[in-house]
Structure formats: structure tokens, C-alpha cells
Amino acid sequence: MASNRVAASLPRIGVTIGHVPQKLKTGGIEPSRRARLEVLRRIVTRTVREERVELKWNRAVEARPYLERLIQLGVERGPLDEYTSEMMDWWLPEKDLITKMHEVIVPRFQNRESPFTSLFRLPPQRLQQYIQNKREVWKRYDIGVLEIDGNPFPPVQAENQEQSNSILDALLSDALRNHHITLQEKLETSAK
Amino acid sequence: MGIHRRTRLNVVDNSALGKEADTTGKLPYCIHVYKQGRRAKHMPHAELGDKILVAIRGQMRKAYVVGANTHAHYRKHGVPVTDKNMIVLLDEEGNPLGNRITAPIPTKLMANRGSVQFSKVLALANKYI
Amino acid sequence: MFRPAAREVVKLPTRFFSCKSEPTRAAPAKKSTRKELAGLIPAFPEIYPDFLQSPVWNRRNALKEELERQDMLERRMNIDIPEFYVGSIVAVTSSDRNLGSKEHRFVGICIRREKEGLLHQFTLRNTIENIGVEVMYDLYNPTIKKIETLKLEKRLDSDLTYLVDALPEYSTFDFHMEPQAHPAGTPIPVNEVKVKLKNPPWTRRWEILSYRGIEDTWTQATPWFKRKLHKTLVNDYEKYDLIANYRTGSTKEQEVFVQEQMQKFEKERHAAGLTRRRILKSAASHK
Numbered sequence: 001m002a003s004n005r006v007a008a009s010l011p012r013i014g015v016t017i018g019h020v021p022q023k024l025k026t027g028g029i030e031p032s033r034r035a036r037l038e039v040l041r042r043i044v045t046r047t048v049r050e051e052r053v054e055l056k057w058n059r060a061v062e063a064r065p066y067l068e069r070l071i072q073l074g075v076e077r078g079p080l081d082e083y084t085s086e087m088m089d090w091w092l093p094e095k096d097l098i099t100k101m102h103e104v105i106v107p108r109f110q111n112r113e114s115p116f117t118s119l120f121r122l123p124p125q126r127l128q129q130y131i132q133n134k135r136e137v138w139k140r141y142d143i144g145v146l147e148i149d150g151n152p153f154p155p156v157q158a159e160n161q162e163q164s165n166s167i168l169d170a171l172l173s174d175a176l177r178n179h180h181i182t183l184q185e186k187l188e189t190s191a192k
Numbered sequence: 193m194g195i196h197r198r199t200r201l202n203v204v205d206n207s208a209l210g211k212e213a214d215t216t217g218k219l220p221y222c223i224h225v226y227k228q229g230r231r232a233k234h235m236p237h238a239e240l241g242d243k244i245l246v247a248i249r250g251q252m253r254k255a256y257v258v259g260a261n262t263h264a265h266y267r268k269h270g271v272p273v274t275d276k277n278m279i280v281l282l283d284e285e286g287n288p289l290g291n292r293i294t295a296p297i298p299t300k301l302m303a304n305r306g307s308v309q310f311s312k313v314l315a316l317a318n319k320y321i
Numbered sequence: 322m323f324r325p326a327a328r329e330v331v332k333l334p335t336r337f338f339s340c341k342s343e344p345t346r347a348a349p350a351k352k353s354t355r356k357e358l359a360g361l362i363p364a365f366p367e368i369y370p371d372f373l374q375s376p377v378w379n380r381r382n383a384l385k386e387e388l389e390r391q392d393m394l395e396r397r398m399n400i401d402i403p404e405f406y407v408g409s410i411v412a413v414t415s416s417d418r419n420l421g422s423k424e425h426r427f428v429g430i431c432i433r434r435e436k437e438g439l440l441h442q443f444t445l446r447n448t449i450e451n452i453g454v455e456v457m458y459d460l461y462n463p464t465i466k467k468i469e470t471l472k473l474e475k476r477l478d479s480d481l482t483y484l485v486d487a488l489p490e491y492s493t494f495d496f497h498m499e500p501q502a503h504p505a506g507t508p509i510p511v512n513e514v515k516v517k518l519k520n521p522p523w524t525r526r527w528e529i530l531s532y533r534g535i536e537d538t539w540t541q542a543t544p545w546f547k548r549k550l551h552k553t554l555v556n557d558y559e560k561y562d563l564i565a566n567y568r569t570g571s572t573k574e575q576e577v578f579v580q581e582q583m584q585k586f587e588k589e590r591h592a593a594g595l596t597r598r599r600i601l602k603s604a605a606s607h608k
Contacts, residue, residue: 302419
């Protein structure tokens, strides 16, 4: 480590991070570590622009912590910090995205802690690759949806709705609700 | 790092041979370490206080290592490491060639004062690190 | 207790496992860290590098760290380990069975602090009679009798290994130097001296390593290495790998946890009336 550390440490990131960086398919570009970062950079840039993106599952898992860290830098240190601005410049090469980051996304998470993103799994897709001697070669892709929380789109996962009208279900749900309310009241009285 | 075959060394006593090597710039180098290694047929590295054979001015001389430049991973607590490998030359009988050591030497070497040959070297030292 | 149903008004709390798409519940609210940070030191990783976790992610073991921390705190109750940084001038008095006086004192500039936990090491460097001498000490070795900080300061780099190749005047310090007191509550001064290197050969290729404390390495470098530069793997993009830094670094939560543990240990010992020694302290803070 060549330079002196100046700023205080950042809080931990609230998403799963493996102990080894995963290899990503980069089409044989060398050096592969550089190519991996470039792939992640494109994903991060795209996610900041579109707020919800559909990716291969392993790429989404790998890019998610990077996005989290970038938002966390903005939340914890602000735009004036030297390290933050350096990282923002590199990770978001399109300059309007840096403005968007500091003025739209970071204020959304002020005084909040990680995770700032969500990741959902979509059903796997089968795509035809090529036809070899009348034999069709298909490949299966695991797909994930990576999104920044608090985006304007409708939720990926619908809320549980009460669909049943049977008397048993209605009674049970009422009982649960009453139980919940009494619990709340008890908590409030004990707090006072 | 570590003193092995072909490692260049600096003579730190006031013997004529050592001074000649120093002024001509042709530094002596190690050609053998008199030590039992862990593996057969593999010469170990010389450490502080080890006896080695050096090639100096076309002669072969035995010498004691009185200062070693050790790799950072192999250093021991409280043992000084000098930037240069320092040796004291011995004559055929095993007595020191010079009569004074011109550099400070580590106190770790005093643990070897039980050996008759080495205690003669220690007697020449005038400063310890 | 029965309540009339008002299903349209009150909504049942539904379970969310990952989806938080409404801005109001975008992320969990932060626990108040401001109150927590009252007696704690912001520059903790710099002052106490021995209390950090291993930089190797899969070598971190909570039980091992806990046990080692207990031993370290016990040791710190018996010996006063002052605050010092890489670049500070430190004197170490250790017992030496080979010497008649049984005590050995070495003064030098701290050039490295390495390893975590009980194995923490620091290296001092000085020049004695034109011979550069480096001594590595284990911080928690029981043969150390006393550690003094003669001059508390930092340099531009957190690793001064390049002093090996610098001119000897940059690593020459008087053994009878008077300790200079650091006024409490003031920030640690940074010595912005830029050292001049000797002519090559060097132990490392300082011209391609980005050290700030070396003056103009490029003109001094040998043409052979200059010609080789384009073949060198220059991986300066590695610093943008945010998660690689995360894997090797420490987190605020861990630092707060360790500092609270140290404070608790101190308080227990003070209450027992055994000692008044303080472990968690920093020269730059006001207390």
C-alpha cells in the first residue's frame, strides 16, 4: 500500500459477497482482470441509467456489491470527497450519471443503510445457439433482475393479495390482524 | 537475499587481504557454507555466526558471517539486519586475519562465545548494535 | 377481544424478502452511529493496526481473533505501548541475555508495520557507522521492556521500505535523541520530506511503484528498466476494484465492536483498582 489512508472506514455491505472474485466470460480479452472490471463497469453504468436491468444471473450477483459500494461512497462521504469522485469518474464514464448519482440516487438513501439494491431471479431462458448438421444446439441462461431500490417502476414481485373469499380464510386473517394490533398496543404501552 | 553460493560479501576487519579486495572493488563471494542442511545435497543459507568459504583475490579463505542481510520474511525478533553482508576472514589455522573489526556487530553473535574459534573473533569487536 | 373488520383501511403487514421498490421503505433506516461514536477513535486502523482483521478474507476467524485480542489487551495492561506510525521515531528497550547489562536499546525510524493480531511486527531503521541497520520487533514479544515514541509524525507513505535505497542521511538518527512531546488534541504532523535515492541498482523498481515520498525516481532509473516499462504489467486499474479493497480492508462495524470491547476491558480493570493505564487513546483526539 503506497499511500496513506486518510478517511475513516466504511460500513459493511449488506449483500452476499463471496471470498473470491468470480470469473466472468469476457471473450478472451487480456488482461482478463481488466476485462472483468470493464464488464462490471458497463453493468453498473447501465443500472444507474436504467435503474432496473436484466442480466445473466452470475453477472448480476457479481456487479451488485460494486453498485452497493458506489452508492455507499456517495451516502457516507459525499461528492466532495477525493476518493469518491475518483471512483465515480471511473465507474460512471458518462458524466450525466455522476450528477444523477449525487442528486437522485444518493438522497434516496440518506441516513439509511445497505442494501440499496435488490436482485431477483427470473425463470431461466433457453436460446438457440446454432444448428450443426441439422442438430439444434440450445443453451440455458439463468437470468436475474438487478434494480436500485426506490425506483419509479412497479414492483417486480407483487404483494400478497387476499384472493380467497372462503369464510375460514376471512376469519383467520381477521384473527391474525387483531393479534397484530394488540401486540402493537402492548409494545406502545410498554414503551411509554 | 541470504548468503549462498556467489553472494557478494564485505570484509569488515582490517586485514590487508580484505582491504585490497575493498579498494580494487572485487568483492569476495561465498562458495560454500559449513553447515548441515535440512536436505541432503542442498546447501543451506548462511546466517549470523556461520562459517563459510569465500573466494577472495584468487584465494579460498574461510570466514565468519558477522552481519547478514535477511529477507523481511525470514527476520527474527530483535536480531539486527545490516544492509550489507559482513564477514571476518580467517587464516589457515582458523584464527582471524585482522586484529580489529571496523563495523558494529549484532549482540546475537555473543551467544556463540562458547566456541573457541568464534570467541577470538568476538574479542576483536569494539562495538555492538 | 373482537374488533370489527376494517379490511379496506388497515392493511395486513406482508412479508418482503428482497423487494423494496417504494422509496419510503427503500432501505432499512440507519442505526444511530453518531451516538455510538462518542468515545471512539476515527483513525483506529492507523493507530491500532494489530487489532484489525486479516487482509486474507478466508483466514478471518472470529474465535481466533477474540482469543488473540484478550491476550493483546492483557499484555497492554503490563506494558505501555504508545501510539506510533510509520515514519515516527521510536526507541525500543528489550532485554538481551547476551549483554552484560541485560538491556538493549535501539532507536530508529519505523519503516513498516505488518501482520495482525499477536504476530504484529514493526521494523526500525537507523544508520550506525555508515551501515544501515534494520531491526524487526514483534510488538507483543515479552522480551520488550519499553517502547518510547521520540517523535510522533507520519510520512507521505505507509511503507518506508525505500529508505534502504535512499541516501544514508535520511535514515540516520541520534541514539541520545530527546523525546519531543506531542501537544494533545492536535492532529499528527505529516513530514512531507521527499527522499533522494542512491544510484541504481535498487532493491525494487521504485520508478513504477507510486510512492509519494521519493523524489523523481524516473530520471535516476536505469535505461534498461525504462525500456522494459512497456512490457511491465502495469495494473493501476486494480485500485478501482472496490470489492477487492472491501475484501482486504476493515469495516466500521468491526472497528466499533473492537473499540467497545477495549473500553469495556479498561473499565473493568479500572474498577478492580489494579491499574490506571489507558489502552484506547489517541494523541489527535481531545480526551
